[in-house]
Amino acid sequence: MRIGCTGFDGAFCPGGGGLGAEQMIFAAHFLLEDLSNPVPGTPTGALAKGGVHRGTESVTFTATDQGSGVYRGVIEIDGVPVHREIIDANGGKCADAYPADPDPFQFVNRVPCKLSANGTVRFDTTTVPDGPHEIRISVEDAAGNRATVFGAEPVTIQNGPVRSAPAALASPAPPPDALTPPSPIGRPLAPPSAARTITLTATAPGAKDDMVRSAYGRRVPISGTIRNADGNPMSGARIDVTTLLRVPRAKARTQRPITTDASGAFRYLLPAGPSRTITFAHGAGPAAKTSIDVRVRARLSLRLSRRKLRNGSAARYSGTLAGPNAGRKLVDVQVIVGRQWRPVCSARTTARGRYACRYRFKRTFRTTRYTFRARVRRQETLPYEPSQSVRRRLTVLP
Structure with a gap:
């Protein structure tokens, strides 16, 4: 390789110009900047649905990118990435060139991954404890930019045996006057609302898709409401609060619970700190649970x-x-x-x-x-x- 003489700004060379040196380069590292997010299509598959999930399930989607190419699918459970999978290896080019290094975004080619890729991401749900969770599926390009494919959506992981309640003892039929009275339109009244029908919502200024960005050192005000199955506000309801740091293998931290006011509303001021997922819950069940993903620069x-x-x-x-x-x-x-x-x-x-x-x-x-x-x-x-x-x-x- 032959090189001339120049500076940062393309400054001139002294003397008569021309070639100033001849040098053989065997290896070099370049930092390429890509600020554009990938664009995902509509996902399909069992994993891209709410409800109950068991065993190994998958999600299939197509994504495009204008910079470094479509790299990996990322699955987050309760705000923490738990699985990453390359969408299309592109003949081996779309893979980390130095797996032993903690930086997964090092490649040999300038555009290592395909600008349009279709793939399937599989996830073993047995790696997650049974119970209610929140799932988000994202697509990531080779520069680390992400876009949401699905979620965040409340789900239930159920891989263990389902415990059934013991059968109730037989009892004599109630007298006619003890039967459920008919409604005005001649149908039986609905049974009392279960906890799973409670609606709990939360938001923050500037939030989009349950995610809000914040500058370093700033507190984030969060507000929300809770309503029963009839849509009426629940006053005096206890709201449990947990925070989870956005790093692998982080553990959720329980915060002081808050109580709703007469209109069923609550307010929470998140202290300044790193990126976290804040979860608000009332009782048990995924329907009475919501999260805000706070991203801090x-x-x-x-x-x-x-x-x-x-x-x-x-x-x-x-x-x-x-x-x-x-x-x-x-x-x-x-x-x-x-x-x-x-x-x-x-x-x-x-x-x-x-x-x-x-x-x-x-x-x-x-x-x-x-x-x-x-x-x-x-x-x-x-x-x-x-x-x-x-x-x-x-x-x-x-």
Whole structure:
């Protein structure tokens, strides 16, 4: 491979120009940015339905993408990803190039996955405890952008034996005057409403499809209502609250319960923190349960060791990724060239979320002012959404 002489901004080369060097490159890492979400079609299959689920079930859907291609189907139970499956391997191209690395979005090809793919995702429900849950099925592209295919929908997982209630002892027939009186239209009155017919709803400002995005450090106000089978508000009803961190193998935390007012309404102020799924429940049964998925953008800082330096000198880029689970996360420092952000250096954070990397300027032959930012991408064990730091500027003299 033959290379010439240039800088970040396409600066000129000194002397007579032409080829300045000849170099053989055996390997290189490039960071490609893709901000578009995949677009899923209508799903089919037993898994894309409410009700009771048993054994291994599947969902089939088609999805398209405009950037890196359709990568994986993701199944979330109660807000936590529990299963991921590649939609179409694309001849082996649509697969993580470094499986031993914690970053699953590393590929050999620029567009590793198909821009339109149809596939089936299978899920073994026996890996989830029996009982009421909430399921969401998403499609993910090769850059980590997601779109919802199905849900979030309340379901019941039932793989164990169903316990039947003991038969009641026979009793003599009631006298005629004890029979259920007829209704005005001549039909028996309906039996009392069961707990499963209770309707519980919750929402937050700006929420869409039970999901709301929030900036780091902000509290999220959530409001909701609960109504009985007749549609009447239930005043004084107890609402149980649990929160679940959006990382694998997280455990739900029970919060202080709240009580509805006279109009059957309740309010809950979620404290500032990482991305979480907040679940509100009344009694037992999936119909008396609802969740809000709160996605919080990461807070990332960037500091430059110098504001001005000469060509041939090095700059140090450092900062902090705030919040829990911030250790061992990948942070990229980028420079803007024209209208595109290009990589400068990358580093992994320490246990306290701190990072640092260096870059030596060697090809700036006229006074140039560069603009930098730090960016954290979506990572499986990071309970925050992708974000970037404020921009910093550095002047390089020839």
